[in-house]
Amino acid sequence: MATERKSKKATISMLVEASEKNSAPAGAAMPPVLGEEQVVRAEPAQPTAVRRERQADQDNNDITILPVLRNNNMLVPGSALGQSFQDEYRRIKRPLLSNAVGRSSSLVDKGNLIMVTSSMPGEGKSFTATNLALSIAREKDVTVLLIDCDVARRGVSRLLGIEDRPGLVDLVDNDELTVADVLLTTDIPNFRVLAAGSHYDYVTELLASNRMASLVDEIAARYPDRIIIFDSPPLLATPETQVLATLVGQVVFVIETGKTPQSVVEDALEQLPEDKAIGIVLNKNEGASGKSGYYYGYYGSEHSDSSKS
Numbered sequence: 691m692a693t694e695r696k697s698k699k700a701t702i703s704m705l706v707e708a709s710e711k712n713s714a715p716a717g718a719a720m721p722p723v724l725g726e727e728q729v730v731r732a733e734p735a736q737p738t739a740v741r742r743e744r745q746a747d748q749d750n751n752d753i754t755i756l757p758v759l760r761n762n763n764m765l766v767p768g769s770a771l772g773q774s775f776q777d778e779y780r781r782i783k784r785p786l787l788s789n790a791v792g793r794s795s796s797l798v799d800k801g802n803l804i805m806v807t808s809s810m811p812g813e814g815k816s817f818t819a820t821n822l823a824l825s826i827a828r829e830k831d832v833t834v835l836l837i838d839c840d841v842a843r844r845g846v847s848r849l850l851g852i853e854d855r856p857g858l859v860d861l862v863d864n865d866e867l868t869v870a871d872v873l874l875t876t877d878i879p880n881f882r883v884l885a886a887g888s889h890y891d892y893v894t895e896l897l898a899s900n901r902m903a904s905l906v907d908e909i910a911a912r913y914p915d916r917i918i919i920f921d922s923p924p925l926l927a928t929p930e931t932q933v934l935a936t937l938v939g940q941v942v943f944v945i946e947t948g949k950t951p952q953s954v955v956e957d958a959l960e961q962l963p964e965d966k967a968i969g970i971v972l973n974k975n976e977g978a979s980g981k982s983g984y985y986y987g988y989y990g991s992e993h994s995d996s997s998k999s
């Protein structure tokens with residue numbers, strides 16, 4: 691165990707040192723990136739009045755987010771982002787998809803459940819989670835559900851303009867609500883979203899409840915082709931992320947290049963279960979090409995594959 695921990699720390703040291711050598715000049719900003727969804731669920735025949743009421747509910751859950759994403763310069767048609775940003779997210783998502791529905795899926799339990807987190811606030815995890823979800827939504831054989839689990843900051847909900855919508859907290863706290871009541875269908879193909887929902891004082895206890903675990907299992911099992919991405923709070927800011935980590939199979943850990951000390955990264959990673967497939971995204975990294983971008987590699991010696999832009 692000591693040898694494994696040492697090996698993992700050496701891996702982080704190598705990644706952070708590489709990022710610092712290639713980091714962008716001070717003040718350089720990297721525009722974030724995104725993608726698309728629609729899933730139709732077959733339902734039994736119902737009386738006309740019931741069908742009309744249900745259709746009204748579905749219409750209320752249809753949202754338009756493409757203009758907002760375009761204005762925020764995310765990875766959608768019409769934004770200012772170039773081909774290189776699309777390619778960077780293609781490199782990031784490929785090993786995740788392999789673990790979720792591809793050749794490596796038998797090796798990773800709950801590989802279609804992916805948590806995105808960071809050490810501290812402000813490292814770009816919500817942008818990364820949204821961009822990753824949108825990039826995966828462009829795949830032909832999968833759909834994506836993005837869940838805002840960062841109830842305090844609501845980064846995804848604010849980004850998409852759905853912070854006033856009922857969402858995760860309401861669903862877990864209210865036994866009378868169903869997933870269909872709060873699931874939002876967007877104008878981007880293959881992309882659905884669940885807002886953070888109402889403010890709540892005991893979020894950690896709520897996320898650790900049996901109902902939360904049951905709901906995650908239900909959402910994951912309902913559509914076998916669905917990838918679920920959880921935008922979680924930073925690891926060192928709250929214990930909520932440790933609870934969420936027990937529910938997923940993969941973790942994407944975002945590090946802002948040139949900002950987050952290696953010791954802080956190591957402290958945060960120590961809080962994650964060792965049985966998870968943990969990938970590292972070095973955000974706002976500038977490589978040999980001279981263009982801002984991302985680095986993606988696995989945390990730990992047991993994974994040897996990585997992608998670098």
